[in-house]
Amino acid sequence: MQRLDYLKESPSQTAGPYVHIGLTPNKLGNTGIYPQDLGESPIQPGAQGEAITIIGTVRDGAGMILRDALIESWQADARGIYPGNDPRGAADPNVSGWARIIANFDSGEWTLNTVKPGRVPFPDGRMMAPHISLWLVARGINLGLQTRIYFEDEENDSCPVLQRIEHRERVQTLIARKTGPGQYRFDIVLQGAGETVFFDL
Amino acid sequence: MTLSNAIDSGPLFSRDRDWHPAAYTPGYKTSMTRAPFRPLVALGSTLSEETGPAFGQSMIGRLDNNLILNFTGQPAVGERIIMHGRVLDEQGRGVPNVLVEIWQANAGGRYRHKKDGYLAPLDPNFGGCGRALSGPDGSYEFLTVRPGAYPWPNHVNNWRPMHIHISVFGSGFGQRLITQMYFEGDPLIARCPIVNTIGQQKAIEALVAPLDMNRAIPMDCLAYKFDIVLRGRRQSVFENRKEGM
Numbered sequence: 001m002q003r004l005d006y007l008k009e010s011p012s013q014t015a016g017p018y019v020h021i022g023l024t025p026n027k028l029g030n031t032g033i034y035p036q037d038l039g040e041s042p043i044q045p046g047a048q049g050e051a052i053t054i055i056g057t058v059r060d061g062a063g064m065i066l067r068d069a070l071i072e073s074w075q076a077d078a079r080g081i082y083p084g085n086d087p088r089g090a091a092d093p094n095v096s097g098w099a100r101i102i103a104n105f106d107s108g109e110w111t112l113n114t115v116k117p118g119r120v121p122f123p124d125g126r127m128m129a130p131h132i133s134l135w136l137v138a139r140g141i142n143l144g145l146q147t148r149i150y151f152e153d154e155e156n157d158s159c160p161v162l163q164r165i166e167h168r169e170r171v172q173t174l175i176a177r178k179t180g181p182g183q184y185r186f187d188i189v190l191q192g193a194g195e196t197v198f199f200d201l
Numbered sequence: 202m203t204l205s206n207a208i209d210s211g212p213l214f215s216r217d218r219d220w221h222p223a224a225y226t227p228g229y230k231t232s233m234t235r236a237p238f239r240p241l242v243a244l245g246s247t248l249s250e251e252t253g254p255a256f257g258q259s260m261i262g263r264l265d266n267n268l269i270l271n272f273t274g275q276p277a278v279g280e281r282i283i284m285h286g287r288v289l290d291e292q293g294r295g296v297p298n299v300l301v302e303i304w305q306a307n308a309g310g311r312y313r314h315k316k317d318g319y320l321a322p323l324d325p326n327f328g329g330c331g332r333a334l335s336g337p338d339g340s341y342e343f344l345t346v347r348p349g350a351y352p353w354p355n356h357v358n359n360w361r362p363m364h365i366h367i368s369v370f371g372s373g374f375g376q377r378l379i380t381q382m383y384f385e386g387d388p389l390i391a392r393c394p395i396v397n398t399i400g401q402q403k404a405i406e407a408l409v410a411p412l413d414m415n416r417a418i419p420m421d422c423l424a425y426k427f428d429i430v431l432r433g434r435r436q437s438v439f440e441n442r443k444e445g446m
């Protein structure tokens with residue numbers, strides 16, 4: 001028989017407690033190496049769409065808020081086009097779409113200032129509800145966790161990804177609560193009661 | 202479709218979850234409260250995972266990949282090494298323009314981080330991070346010092362083997378990966394609970410960099426080779442089916 005000559009993906013290892021040294025050295029206080037940290041903001045002045053702020057925490061199975069979590073977010077612009085390599089065309093030039101967000105070293109709270117993304121097609125052509133993709137790493141997490149932020153004030157029922165969640169009550173763990181005009185709350189629970197849905201996408 | 206477009210788009214190969222470490226690994230205690238207990242919701246990649254931000258050479262400074270000089274301009278203390286390799290995908294193709302970021306302890310095993318209180322001293326000339334963009338064939342290179350082993354609180358006498366943390370950002374957000382590079386011959390590798398979160402010996406070996414005397418520079422530095430493999434992408438003209446077809 002012939003051989004399938006695929007390589008294997010490099011196996012993951014935890015980001016550990018010192019991930020900030022590598023990915024956000026300026027926010028850690030290690031200044032002077034890079035002029036600025038990458039992923040400071042997913043938008044630049046002039047970005048089209050509704051400006052929103054999402055605030056949240058990451059909690060472990062013992063109810064403790066993580067102080068060492070690092071989250072990256074990736075999203076489309078207000079019309080649902082991804083910056084970078086979206087095969088459908090160019091996105092809003094003032095939306096870069098990607099951010100690196102760290103939990104506050106004292107409170108553990110994280111904040112994302114952005115614009116609300118538009119709907120994006122699922123591979124079969126149906127539309128996914130507006131969402132922001134998250135990738136979460138920290139000490140004790142062996143392989144980065146994938147999840148998504150959806151929005152309470154959007155039509156989520158027809159989203160083909162959310163429809164794949166068998167236990168319907170768990171869909172709520174992916175929906176940011178509106179706390180004021182343009183203000184949302186999204187708390188992530190790693191384990192146990194109210195555990196956030198994580199994806200293998 | 203050109204070859205570069207083919208690498209840039211298309212559905213991602215699914216992850217082999219038996220090859221990666223499990224989430225819940227009691228030998229590494231912190232994982233016990235941070236591992237999700239519910240199964241992951243699994244489906245194929247979507248545009249949200251297949252796309253990703255573009256990084257350009259203009260974002261990278263001249264000394265960004267030189268950890269020996271990039272903190273103060275004065276040389277850091279330690280065994281000088283080149284760390285080099287290629288970023289590949291699972292089809293074995295070199296992946297260009299991948300953002301490779303690394304961070305590490307200094308030669309004594311101490312991190313420049315407010316949470317690290319190990320008694321080994323900081324090196325005033327070592328910051329501990331670097332970054333590079335892979336070239337057209339996926340190749341990348343860093344100049345640094347070999348990091349020291351260090352103790353960490355887990356079981357009573359656990360020591361991390363010498364290692365460099367690596368973050369790689371391919372062309373799709375779903376390829377995002379962080380891992381660690383270990384050094385050939387280090388007896389602490391087999392004893393490390395974090396290494397041993399990986400179940401398969403072959404997978405562990407994929408993270409051990411061999412000494413590469415062909416890349417070492419005589420009278421200057423040694424070299425270690427470390428290739429990084431990202432999730433592949435499917436390519437098929439049968440790929441673009443609409444609903445119901």
Ligand SMILES: [Fe+2]
Nearest residue numbers: 016361364366
């Ligand atoms: Fe480390």
